[in-house]
Amino acid sequence: MIRYLSLYREFLIQRFKILMEYRVNFIIGSTSTIFVQAAGLLTIWVVMRQIPSLNGWSFDEVLMIYGLVTLAKSINHMFADNLWTIGWYYVRSGGFDRFLVRPIDPLFHLLADRFCHDGIGNFLVGAALVVKSSVSLGLVWTPLKVLYLVSAVLSGGAIFMALNLITATSAFWLMESIPVTQVIFNTHEFAKYPLSIYHKGISLILTWLIPYGFASFYPASYLLGRDVGAMAWLGPVVAAMLLAISYRVWLVGLRHYSGTGS
């Protein structure tokens, strides 16, 4: 474990050396997602300025939901973005073989190969939203609540990673995984708003099948003092289970991998 942590540090240092070669690109890349977030946020602001609440959620409360899912997404974006590229960049080119002959876990190698600076912008936006929301609502941050927030964001990040890992594994069969990953990944858009605005079936799917609800709606409800029962505490459990499942799926895929012979 410690060996892997220090290895990750080495990978990170190398990655930053590469990134710093192209400083302008680094800055554009890390800040550009802020514009996309701004589009979504401006929309919510423009609309909610004119109505008292969205299904009983005030503007600042919706920002908390939006902020939590954005933070969780940014964790995945920074540390596991390479799951998107596995098909076209590693498997199809045969570059994946490189990971298999090295004395470290291939999944670790894949993730550590590319820290993605593009996620920094999302992280900043998410953090700003949580701060703005809690200041406007006058939330009191006890140490327990801070711990809850950190664990909620990490669990949310893990849910993003696990779902992306499951879908990325399809690359071992299809040579290309982005289409599948994209469709599942995009369902997180639902989790930017209170799950209670949707049909019951949709919120069930986002709780038990594609559990992005645990990355936003349930922890936000708890932090805002709304009663969602045990759901407030299930996030880390769901994340751990999903990670375990996704790792099994990955191992099955890995066994299936036979290289492209190029």
Place this chain on the structure above:
Amino acid sequence: MMRRLRRTLAIYGSVASMTPKTFLAYSIWVWVEFFLQIMAMIIFVYFWRAVYAGGGALNGLSLRQTLNYILLAQIILPLAQTRAVFRFGFIIREGQLIIELLRPLDFQAAEYADSIARLGLYLLLKLPLVVIAWLFFGLQLPANPAVWGAFAVALVLGHAVLFFFDWAYACLAFYTTETWGLSVVREGVAAFFSGALVPLAFMPGWLQGVANALPFAQGLYVPISILSGIAPLSDVPRLWLVQIIWLVSMLAASRLIFRVAVRTVTVQGG
């Protein structure tokens, strides 16, 4: 004169006819976009229903009108996304720029032919989406053929405005060589100010001012408000005129900027 014109049309016509073939080769992406758009529609329908839960009209628009507008905007939205940035990035990286410039036809005109063919193909491919929106989300389409005609003209004009704007914007790639970030910025700004996420009527005055000062609304808000009935037919000539002014100035700007920017390019030895 006539023969030359016919020859020119034949050349650019064959460029345009290549577009469907490349599309068919990547049909998986057509499906992905299809799923994503249905997903976005579902989210928007529930979001707007919750917004209108209090009943009545907001900014003079009823729930029905707003949903009609938003559903149509979501179907058209991918058209307002940029392609030129990626295309320029690609031809610079691969060293293809030289080849494009050496060809005995106008580079921009050839790309436009490709782009307009994409527009037609796109509309065809999206027909199932329109049917789904009509069946499940209560989309209403106008019965008056004049509205359809006005929409078609506004769409082609607006598409051209965005095409020439993107041409000028993509010239930034000659300086930065970074394209992902450029396209993300462009997409974020366009998604909001084109009116794809929320009708311009909802925005406070100063934001509407910004939206009108940017070209994106010409490509999306204008045609969609005609088709969804937000803009009455009597307003159409004025809307067209504004679009044409945008079109002419963007065309001039894009050619000028390209001529300046292309001098700076260092083609990587691909």
